[in-house]
Amino acid sequence: MKKSFLIIGSMALFGWASCNRSSETPTPTTPTTETLEVPQPSYFPAMVYDLKSNPVTTDGFQLGRSLFYDGILSRNGTIACGTCHQQAAAFTHHGHDLSHGIDDKIGMRNAPAIQNMGWEKDFFWDGGVHQLDLVPIAPLENPVEMDEKLPNVLQKLRDSKNPNYPELFKKAFGTPEITTERFTKALSQFMLFLVSNNSRYDLYLRGTTNALTSTEKEGLALFKQKCASCHAGELFTDHSFRNNGLDMTRSTDQGRFRITQNPDDQYKFKVPSLRNVGYTAPYMHDGRFATLDQVLDHYAKNVKQSPTLDPQLQQNSTLGIPLTDDEKNKIIAFLKTLSDEQFVKDWRFSDPGFGKAF
Amino acid sequence: MKNHLLWASGFSLIISLLIASCKSDPDPNENNILTLSFSNQVGNQALTLGSGNYKNAFGENFTITTFNYFISNISLKKSDGTLYTIPQDSSYFLVKETNAASKKVVLRGIPTGDYTELKFMIGVDSLRNTMDISRRKGVLDPGDATHDGDGMYWSWNSGYIFMKLEGTSPQVPADAAGNQKYRYHIGGFGGYNAKTFNNTRTVTLPLGSIAAKIGPNQQPTIEVIADAAKVFDGTQKISLAQYPTVMFADFSTTVANNYVSMFRVTSVKD
Numbered sequence: 351m352k353k354s355f356l357i358i359g360s361m362a363l364f365g366w367a368s369c370n371r372s373s374e375t376p377t378p379t380t381p382t383t384e385t386l387e388v389p390q391p392s393y394f395p396a397m398v399y400d401l402k403s404n405p406v407t408t409d410g411f412q413l414g415r416s417l418f419y420d421g422i423l424s425r426n427g428t429i430a431c432g433t434c435h436q437q438a439a440a441f442t443h444h445g446h447d448l449s450h451g452i453d454d455k456i457g458m459r460n461a462p463a464i465q466n467m468g469w470e471k472d473f474f475w476d477g478g479v480h481q482l483d484l485v486p487i488a489p490l491e492n493p494v495e496m497d498e499k500l501p502n503v504l505q506k507l508r509d510s511k512n513p514n515y516p517e518l519f520k521k522a523f524g525t526p527e528i529t530t531e532r533f534t535k536a537l538s539q540f541m542l543f544l545v546s547n548n549s550r551y552d553l554y555l556r557g558t559t560n561a562l563t564s565t566e567k568e569g570l571a572l573f574k575q576k577c578a579s580c581h582a583g584e585l586f587t588d589h590s591f592r593n594n595g596l597d598m599t600r601s602t603d604q605g606r607f608r609i610t611q612n613p614d615d616q617y618k619f620k621v622p623s624l625r626n627v628g629y630t631a632p633y634m635h636d637g638r639f640a641t642l643d644q645v646l647d648h649y650a651k652n653v654k655q656s657p658t659l660d661p662q663l664q665q666n667s668t669l670g671i672p673l674t675d676d677e678k679n680k681i682i683a684f685l686k687t688l689s690d691e692q693f694v695k696d697w698r699f700s701d702p703g704f705g706k707a708f
Numbered sequence: 709m710k711n712h713l714l715w716a717s718g719f720s721l722i723i724s725l726l727i728a729s730c731k732s733d734p735d736p737n738e739n740n741i742l743t744l745s746f747s748n749q750v751g752n753q754a755l756t757l758g759s760g761n762y763k764n765a766f767g768e769n770f771t772i773t774t775f776n777y778f779i780s781n782i783s784l785k786k787s788d789g790t791l792y793t794i795p796q797d798s799s800y801f802l803v804k805e806t807n808a809a810s811k812k813v814v815l816r817g818i819p820t821g822d823y824t825e826l827k828f829m830i831g832v833d834s835l836r837n838t839m840d841i842s843r844r845k846g847v848l849d850p851g852d853a854t855h856d857g858d859g860m861y862w863s864w865n866s867g868y869i870f871m872k873l874e875g876t877s878p879q880v881p882a883d884a885a886g887n888q889k890y891r892y893h894i895g896g897f898g899g900y901n902a903k904t905f906n907n908t909r910t911v912t913l914p915l916g917s918i919a920a921k922i923g924p925n926q927q928p929t930i931e932v933i934a935d936a937a938k939v940f941d942g943t944q945k946i947s948l949a950q951y952p953t954v955m956f957a958d959f960s961t962t963v964a965n966n967y968v969s970m971f972r973v974t975s976v977k978d
Contacts, residue, residue: 403840472901478865480900483841487850487863500851530851531841609865610902611958 383409383521388468389545393555393584399468399482399542406539409521412702414540416513417533419701422506423486424452424496431489431537432701434461438694440626441465441544447637455494458603460637462622463630465546465693467538471589475619475635478609482541483534504528546625546693554687555584562687569684576671577681579662586624586688592660593617595653595670596634605635616658628689642685646678737817740922742784743929744813744826746803748775751937757805764940766879766947770890774874775805775936776860777967778832778847779813781910785825787919792819800832802847802860803934820923824915826930830967831870831908834897838866862895865956869895870907871967873939880952890948892939893955894963907964911971918976929977935970942966 386406390397417423419432434449434457435441441464443449449457459475473479479488489495490503507515508528516526523532551570553561562570573581582588591606598617606615619635633639639648653663653670663670673681693699748755750762755772762770779801783793793799794815804810836848846852848868850861860869873892880888898906913932920928940946944962954960 403842474864477901479863480838480866481840484863484866487861491859491863501853504851505853530844530849533851534841606902608956610899610904611956612902612904615902 383407386411386543388542389547390468391545391547391552391584394466394469394547395583395585397468398471399538401468401542404483404535404538404542406542407522409518410523410536410539411543413518413522414536414538415699416515416518416702417507417537418540420513422510423490423498423503425498425502426452428452429496431486434489434495435464437696437699437701438629440546440629440690440694442630447632449495451492451495452497457492457494459635460632462620463626464541465544465625466585466623467541467544469585472620476606476609477591477620482538483531485541486534486537500530500533504530504533507533544693544699546690548692549625549690550687551684552690563683565680566684566687569680569682570687572677572681573684576673576677580621580660581624587621590621591615591618592621592662593656593658594619594649595656595659595663596638596648597652597654598656601636603636614658617656618658624685625688626690626693628686629694642682643678646673646681649673650678735817737819739924739927740816740818740820741927742815742818742823742920742922743927744779744782744815744932745929746779746811746813746932746934748803748805748811748934748936751935755805755936762937764937764948765945766949768877768879768948770875770877770879770948772805772873772875772936774872776869777803777830777871777934778860778868779803779828779830780832780836781829782813782815783827784818784823784920785827787822787824792821792823794818796836797843797845800836800846800848807854818922821921823920823922826913826915826920826932826973827910829908829910830964831895832868832897833908834906837868837897838900862956866900867895867897869893870964871939873936877948877952879947879949881949890952891955892953892963894960894967896956896960905958905961907960909964909968911968913971913973915973915976918973920976921978926978931974931977933972933974935972938970939963939967942969 384407386408388401388406419430421427421430421433423430429452434443434446434451436444438444443461447460449459449461451457462475467482470482471480473482473485474488479485487500490498490500515528519528519532520526522536550561580588580590580592593616596617604616606618607613609615627642631640631642633642633645639645649663649671650673651670653659655664655669750760750772753760753762755775757775758771758773760771762772764770780799781796782799783791785791801813802810803813832848836843844850847854850863860872861867862869871892871894875890876888877890878888880890882888894907896905896907898904915930920930922928940948943965946962946966951959954963
């Protein structure tokens, strides 16, 4: 008796469930392939990106990788994301102070690194974009970067035979339909997986105490004392926007002010993560410093007073951060332990080789 | 015997559950359709893109080449005071002067009744501006081809442009390309991680004695005029020579305070 109730009940439930499913349109986020687990180091803070909204799969990641390295995203096919975000330089534009985009146009800022994106709460030097899925639209439509329109890109992808994008979208999302959501979420899947957590410093954190030399350890202690109020935590940023005392007399770029129109935000830029800082030269939002030596010299000697200058850089009525040459050298030695060679050489993140973009 | 009865009742349970879950109740308001018909004008003149010549309160001549705006969060008030709000997912419309179809906003499934007030938002609310990309369909999809590069979305400062008005004026200084153009791109939903200005505006249009009677056999059209001249000549008069370009800046709130008054209802047609 009890058993028959159970059978009837479960049949009814089954009928209800299957019926419910058929009435829904297939959601693009239904993974059809193996789910990839995005590494989440225990010593990183909680991830900001909601992975449930976009589960990373092998085929979704591979699609994102193809898109990332394909010039089809730009107006004339010459510029891919990977043009200005090169793996060997931790996904920055190696050797360029300002990024070099379509038709030899020069961008307004230095290309930021693409790494540990799942932990960012806003994007770009001014934080103008607040969600990772919306990030790719900005460079794609910027007239000095890729100068294309999103509807055109989607149409070009639908028409593409080599690679066969409808086929790749089908593998990743179940059907060959190419939509804004699928396009941006595939790129997010690729970017989310770009986690850098295998530097020598990470080995040290995970318990290999001799992964750092004694000089580097002294550098770490100095760093914590002098730099970590802004470059905080194991991502080496507090995700804030600050005016770090650069000479702004020659620049029209007002940074965060462009986004908020709040006068208190004038000349403030995002505090960047320092992971892989050994690979990401040149430095600052406009790439004005070629070496880490110049960066530390700036903080030690060249901080300029201005109404929005960060309070951290004007303590005890002195501008900047007092640093001796010896302290500078030790801090730089430490910063280089944040270089993650495995990350910049990981073949999974590399150009799959369509050879379409510079 | 008992067992048979049990099975029989069990099966009827399954059938009824299947029916209940598969067949949604027929909407009694399915044919209750209200159309909002937008006509764009400049003062009392018809709006003719490109060739129409107009004058603002400062005596400045201007033409209009682009006029687009978002209408959202529509609600209707009944004569008994109760409010009906259009389900939010179906309540975003982009009206474009270049696209005649976009000027007819068709609302379905409205409960039967006499409606005396129309309310809507100019722009896109902050919540939708910050929603997952999966919740930005149709006119809210920045990749939708019907946008035709209209650019009603700021990719560099995530958010929608609520109203775009562009044209030429001999009083406007020439730009680098030698064109005497003015460009008003007004947006700003209040910011996400930091507070910014909010240029969404709510428009309330009383229908008064010409109430819209909606029912299964009554599908009225509310004729709404949008007067583009009000963008310059609203509560504050704006000079094109002084403000040829207004985009993401504090002054945009002055423009928003003007555009809130650009709509009026002329008639309700049964």
